Structures are given as C-alpha cells and as structure tokens.
Amino acid sequence: MKETIKITKRDGQKVDFNKEKIINAIMMAMKNGSGIVKEDIAKKIADQIEMNLIKGITKETVQGIETDVYYKLISLGEEETAKAYEGYRAIQEYKREVNTTDESILKLVDMTNEDVIKENSNKNAAVASTQRDLIAGEVSKDIAMRKLIPPHIVQAHMNGILHWHDMDYTLQKIFNCDLINLEDMLQNGTVINEKLVETPKSFETACTITTQIMAQVSSGQYGGQSITIRHLAPFLKVTYDKYYKKYIEMFNDECIAKKLAKDRELESLKAGIQTIRYQLSTLNSTNGQSPFATIYLEIVEGSEFEEEEALICEEMIIQRLEGMKNYKGQEIGEAFPKLIYVLDEHNCLEGGKYDYITKLAAKCNVKRLVPDYQSAKIMRQNYEGNNFPPMGK
Numbered sequence: 001m002k003e004t005i006k007i008t009k010r011d012g013q014k015v016d017f018n019k020e021k022i023i024n025a026i027m028m029a030m031k032n033g034s035g036i037v038k039e040d041i042a043k044k045i046a047d048q049i050e051m052n053l054i055k056g057i058t059k060e061t062v063q064g065i066e067t068d069v070y071y072k073l074i075s076l077g078e079e080e081t082a083k084a085y086e087g088y089r090a091i092q093e094y095k096r097e098v099n100t101t102d103e104s105i106l107k108l109v110d111m112t113n114e115d116v117i118k119e120n121s122n123k124n125a126a127v128a129s130t131q132r133d134l135i136a137g138e139v140s141k142d143i144a145m146r147k148l149i150p151p152h153i154v155q156a157h158m159n160g161i162l163h164w165h166d167m168d169y170t171l172q173k174i175f176n177c178d179l180i181n182l183e184d185m186l187q188n189g190t191v192i193n194e195k196l197v198e199t200p201k202s203f204e205t206a207c208t209i210t211t212q213i214m215a216q217v218s219s220g221q222y223g224g225q226s227i228t229i230r231h232l233a234p235f236l237k238v239t240y241d242k243y244y245k246k247y248i249e250m251f252n253d254e255c256i257a258k259k260l261a262k263d264r265e266l267e268s269l270k271a272g273i274q275t276i277r278y279q280l281s282t283l284n285s286t287n288g289q290s291p292f293a294t295i296y297l298e299i300v301e302g303s304e305f306e307e308e309e310a311l312i313c314e315e316m317i318i319q320r321l322e323g324m325k326n327y328k329g330q331e332i333g334e335a336f337p338k339l340i341y342v343l344d345e346h347n348c349l350e351g352g353k354y355d356y357i358t359k360l361a362a363k364c365n366v367k368r369l370v371p372d373y374q375s376a377k378i379m380r381q382n383y384e385g386n387n388f389p390p391m392g393k
Contacts, residue, residue: 005053008061017053017060022046022069026085029073032152033084045072084152087159091151101142105135130289137168144170176223177391182231185213192216202242203265206235207272211279214293218285226389228296229312232272233305236312240265266311273315281324281334293337296389297371299354301346313341314357317371321364339371340389 005017052058073082107113347354
C-alpha cells in the first residue's frame with residue numbers, strides 16, 4: 001500500500017499532499033502568464049514533484065514545493081508562467097500576513113504617504129476628519145486585497161497592468177454616484193438624523209433642505225450626485241403664491257399684489273440659490289470633503305413650472321458668473337456644485353425664447369469654465385424619448 005505523503009504548511013500544520021493543487025496553480029499561472037494553458041506540462045511537473053518528495057529531493061513543506069515548481073517551469077522554458085507563479089506566491093504570502101497596514105497608516109499620519117495623499121484630489125489629507133477616512137481606507141484596502149479580490153487581480157493591480165479603482169470602498173456594500181430623488185423628498189417629506197423634515201413652505205427652505213440632503217448622501221456613499229432644478233421650481237411658485245395671497249388681502253389691489261409678490265419671489269430666488277452655493281462649498285461630509293455635486297439646469301417647455309425653471313437657471317448662472325471670495329478676499333469660481341445646462345429647441349441660439357440664458361451661460365464659460373452642456377435632442381434619440389441628468393460627474 002502506497003504511503004501517504006505529508007506536507008508541512010506555513011503554520012506548522014501537517015496535511016496530505018495533493019497533486020491536483022499543484023496542477024491547478026500551474027494552469028492558473030499559465031493563464032495569467034503566457035495565456036496558453038498546457039495541462040500536460042502542469043501534470044508532468046506535478047508528477048515530478050511527487051516523485052521528488054518520495055525520494056526526499058524536495059522538502060516536504062509548502063515553501064519547498066513552490067520553489068521546486070518555479071525552477072521546473074524555468075527548466076521547461078515556461079519563463080512567463082514561472083514569473084506569474086512567483087507573483088501569485090508573493091500575493092498569497094501577502095494575504096497570509098496578519099498586519100500589513102502599519103507602515104502605510106503611519107506614513108499617512110506624518111504626511112509622507114504620497115500615493116494615498118494624492119490619490120483623490122477632493123480629499124485634503126491634512127484635515128483630521130479626512131485623515132480618519134483615509135486611515136480607514138487603508139485598512140479596507142488591505143482586507144480587500146487579502147480576503148476579497150482574487151490573487152491574480154491583486155497581482156495585476158500591483159504590477160500596474162490594471163487599476164482597481166476606489167479599492168478602499170470594496171469592503172463595504174455601498175454604491176458610487178447617484179441621481180437624488182429630490183422630488184419625492186421635497187414633495188412628501190424626508191427623514192434626516194431620525195428627524196422628520198416636512199414639505200417646505202418656501203423656496204429658500206427647499207434650498208436649505210436640499211443641501212442637507214446632499215450632505216447626508218455624500219456621507220453615505222462615495223462619488224458624485226446630481227439634482228435637477230425642476231424639483232426646486234414648484235417651491236418658487238409656492239413662494240410667489242404665498243406672498244400674492246398676503247398682499248391681495250392687505251391691499252385688495254391685484255396689480256400691487258402681483259408686483260410685490262414678484263419682488264419677494266425674486267428675493268427668495270436669489271437667497272435660495274446663494275444658500276445652495278455657499279452650503280455646498282463650505283459644509284463637509286463625514287469623510288471631510290465637500291459634496292461632489294452636479295446641478296442640472298433644464299427648462300421643460302410647456303411644463304407647469306416652466307417660468308420658474310427659467311428663473312432658477314438664469315439666477316444660478318448669474319451667481320456663478322459673479323464668483324465667490326476665497327480666504328484672501330480674491331474672487332474665484334467655486335469647484336462645486338458643477339453645472340450642466342440643457343440645450344433644447346428653445347435655447348440653442350436659433351431664435352428661441354431662452355437664448356438669453358444660453359448667451360449668459362457662454363459668458364460664464366469664458367470666465368468660470370462652467371457650465372457643461374447636454375443636448376436634450378440627442379438624449380431623446382438615444383434614450384427612447386427620455387432626457388435625464390448624468391449620475392454625478
């Protein structure tokens with residue numbers, strides 16, 4: 001009866017020798033090396049290893065077997081496979097390490113880990129809250145590479161053959177970039193920090209709630225988020241109607257009531273847009289960065305709130321054109337929110353009634369490099385008549 005060969009693992013445990021594991025490891029290395037899988041060579045090497053173990057030529061340890069496999073691949077002219085196999089061994093060894101993050105985290109704290117510090121330009125590693133996020137990211141990347149991502153993919157990532165984007169988020173079941181269902185949350189209310197936020201009664205309040213929603217979304221995911229001004233437009237009408245009712249009761253004069261209500265509407269419009277700009281530029285999410293936000297500027301001809309949509313688009317571009325002062329008092333264009341202006345038949349500089357807004361947008365492009373543009377016509381052609389914002393940007 002053939003005696004079972006016992007192999008000593010790295011942790012000292014003794015297990016039965018399994019020739020199939022050698023065959024599978026070699027074929028995987030062939031696949032990721034030359035790309036040509038030669039099962040006959042894999043079996044030949046496995047048979048030779050088994051014979052060498054019986055004769056005492058190969059050490060009865062995992063390390064001894066792996067070394068023997070490597071040199072046999074070289075001797076058979078399978079250099080690319082040998083290189084891939086050696087890389088696979090290194091990754092497997094890395095996966096077995098219990099503590100592999102000390103150095104990267106300590107270098108992050110003393111600001112010398114440039115790879116991590118410069119990985120995301122939106123994250124300022126000198127800020128404590130951001131640094132905590134980056135430290136957590138290093139731990140997450142380590143677990144992902146050792147436990148979640150296949151070894152040959154990790155090897156390709158570390159060799160620069162491919163790049164596993166946002167590896168520090170692989171550990172968590174969270175998503176990247178979204179279109180916020182702002183309409184539902186504003187029209188039906190929402191919950192923030194376990195507090196009920198009811199439907200706003202004015203445009204300014206709607207803008208404030210919008211920025212709080214965006215801050216919460218930014219803290220619960222990574223990547224960009226988009227909203228459309230169409231979901232804010234109804235609340236500009238709410239503001240006008242509220243003041244019209246107040247002034248018609250006060251003066252019993254329709255002309256005066258309309259004029260005063262329009263004045264208050266425009267004041268609310270300016271203040272609400274300013275709130276969005278300053279809030280999104282100054283508040284931070286839990287990972288220490290401003291929300292990566294995009295606002296979709298669209299006017300839907302024939303919609304119930306077409307006039308309000310046009311007013312919001314115009315004011316948003318006017319304020320962006322004016323800019324915002326930095327800490328030195330210098331006028332700059334803020335990074336967020338990004339703006340996307342939708343071009344359609346009514347504003348494509350061919351005699352449309354909203355061409356004046358498009359001309360304003362072009363002027364803003366020259367000075368502030370925003371907005372970007374999206375063609376409603378092309379969107380409808382490509383998406384079965386639908387037109388919608390991009391997910392983040």
